[in-house]
Amino acid sequence: MITNASPNRTGPAVVLRAVQKSYGPVTVLDIPELELKRGQITCVVGENGAGKSTLMGVLSGTVSPTSGEILIAGQALQPGRPDHAKALGVSMVAQEFPLVGGLSVAENLLLGRHSRAAEQAGRLRRVLFDRSGTRQEARELLADVGVDGIDVDRPVEQLPVPLRQMIEIAKGWGNRPLVLILDEPTSSLGPVEAGKVLDLARRHTASGGAVLFIGHRLDEVRDIADRVVVLRGGKLVADLTPEQATEERMIREMVGSELAHSDGAPPDSRTDRTVLVVRSLTADGLGPVDLELTAGEIVGVAGLMGSGRSRLLHTIMGAQPRTGGETELNGRPFRPRHPADAVAAGIGLVPEDRKEQSLLLQHPVRWNATLATLRRDSWRGILTPGGDKERSRRIVKDLGVRMHSQEQPIGDLSGGNQQKVVFGRWLHADPDLLFLDEPTRGVDVGAKAEIYQLIDNAAQDGLAVLVASSELEELLRMCHRIVVMAQGRIVADLPREQFSKERIMTAAAGTQPLTAGSEATA
Structure with a gap:
């Protein structure tokens, strides 16, 4: 199964030594040492902003560390080179699925590499895209992750989020990597489909690969982990065995204190x-x-x-x-x-895919927070000076949004804080x-608890x-x-x-x- 050959087949799959990443004076990742072993599923948990995305970016070559060394199967990874990371055997399944919406399922699955049929025919120089071979290989990849019956000629943009998630997983799996990075792979999946993804991770490690699994569903983490690494503030604060990784322990390490729990029943x-x-x-x-x-x-x-x-x-x-x-x-x-x-x-709607369906990522928090109330904040269609600023200020304050400024692009905020802005937008619009x-897709346990409380409060107000x-x-x-x-x-x-x-x-x-x-x- 592991096809990315390397000179070191017995040592750790990944070694990080003194890896730091800083943006100006702010250090967002500081890992003195971390090893990912072959045949092991290492789960990484932490609140939004804990450094998980930066760690994944450093390993996959999309983020250049400020200092430190990364070895993949004994070979030094060239910083900021995703092509080199892929050549060394690293494949990342991203939560936000970087698929090309206008291309078909098959084209997305085989994007960046020739079909197996073309390679076997020895026609690589003359054939750029073998459609028949691509279709068949795409069906095999999808079947391998438990998806059957999908039309592989259908454009990806026409598919619902759960199927796009499974396509992204099949694409990463199809690279046959040494190190498979799964970023919230089950965030939009139901229990049956999520179970297929967890089985895939187990199959990968059983064949000698390593899995780095980033998750917010702590029951899944406990079910699948051979080891749990906890990040907080960019630092590795705990390295737990499955026995040590109780839900209470993980939450305590993630937030630095006990998280208040309700009895689980909403107020009537x-x-x-x-x-x-x-x-x-x-x-x-x-x-x-x-x-x-x-x-x-x-x-x-x-x-x-x-x-x-x-x-x-x-x-x-x-x-x-x-x-x-x-x-x-x-x-x-x-x-x-x-x-x-x-x-x-x-009626208000908080959609499944906030980045595609709800947010203007490059625009300020202020704009995004007040999209549902523009009529109230305008006079005869003209936005009144400061009207949206004052409403946005109340929204971010009431919902505890963590940010530098209302003028900060909302795409720079963590997933949990982006979701709070979307909630605040509708709650301040006073819907019925x-x-x-x-x-709570892609939201950490701390932000989840806050969102649940927001929903409880809204229902008590008659929503x-x-x-x-x-x-x-x-x-x-x-x-x-x-x-x-x-x-x-x-x-x-x-x-x-x-x-x-x-x-x-x-x-x-x-x-x-x-x-x-x-x-x-x-």
């Missing part, structure tokens, strides 16, 4: 006022669906990848054309032609109904919340009620007293699951 803030009624709603890959939400109620949407979780939210919002059914909002017929109609009617799609999530623990902690979807339909509606992982998974898998190539999104 539900009222009798009905906010949303959905009757026989249908769309491509969805329905018929019947659903009701009351003011102050938090309803979770669970289901496997392809069950229709995101599609349900998008159809109600008007982002996905409906083919039938009726909806009511606050007792009145509601049929949005566009998401802007839903926003005007009092808030849709959350994977609300109705519909939250779709692939994390069962998240839904079990947050919700008053959970509906389970399969094949685009609701197959179970569980009150809190009936909550259990087993009941939810049994309902989710109770019908024939959709194939990966289905039109239904997760």
Whole structure:
């Protein structure tokens, strides 16, 4: 399986010595020594801003360390050279999937290298892209990571986030690396698909490779780790065995103190006022669906990848054309032609992919925080001087956003702080109904706790919340009620007293699951 040959086949896969990375006077990574062993899964945990991304960048060659030495299988990595890192056997599966949306699945999977069929035919100089061989090799790579039935000629931009995540994983796996770096590989996946990724990591180490696994789901970390490394403030503060890596210990090392825990049950803030009624709603890959939400109620949407979780939210919002059914909002017929109609009617959406669907990454925090309230902060369509600045100031203060300035590009903030800005944008718009799609994707445990508290507080103020999530623990902690979807339909509606992982998974898998190539999104 390991095809990147090296002169040292028995020593550590990776050695870091005195590696530092600084930006001006600020040191963001300071690792005196760290080894990654062959046949071992090393999990790295830490809050957003702890140095995990910098560590990955240094190892993959995309970030040049200020000082220090990195050895891959005994050979020195040339700093800032991702091509050299790849040649030495390092492959990184990035959380933000650097895929080319306009290219097909097959083209993305084989991008940067010729197909195996062309190589075997000895036609590399004459054939730039062997489409037949590429299609077959792409199907084999996808099957190897547990994805079957997808149309490999389909443009990646047409696929839902979970499938794009699996394609990125298949692409990294296809390089047959010595060192496989997995950055939050299950962040948008349901339990079944996440299990396939964890099995892939185990297969890689069983064949002699090394895995560096960055994760926020601590139950997954405990399940898969041969070793857990904790970063805080750019420093390695703990190196734990699986036995030592209890959830409490990891959290304490990550945040430097005990993290306050609630009893896991949200306050019962539900009222009798009905906010949303959905009757026989249908769309491509969805329905018929019947659903009701009351003011102050938090309803979770669970289901496997392809069950229709995101599609349900998008159809109600008007982002996905409906083919039938009726909806009511606050007792009145509601049929949005566009998401802007839903926003005007009092619905907010925190989408699954904040960077693609919610943020202007190169623009200031101030702009991003006030996008939902521009009308209020303007006079006859003209933004009043200082109006958005004052609202943004309140948003970032109320939500505890960590930043240098409101004028700082939001792309420079950590994932948790970006997500807080998106939440604050909608909470300060005073909606009646808030849709959350994977609300804590790519967010550390400290920021998760803060976001859960924000949702609890909003529900107590009378906001109705519909939250779709692939994390069962998240839904079990947050919700008053959970509906389970399969094949685009609701197959179970569980009150809190009936909550259990087993009941939810049994309902989710109770019908024939959709194939990966289905039109239904997760």
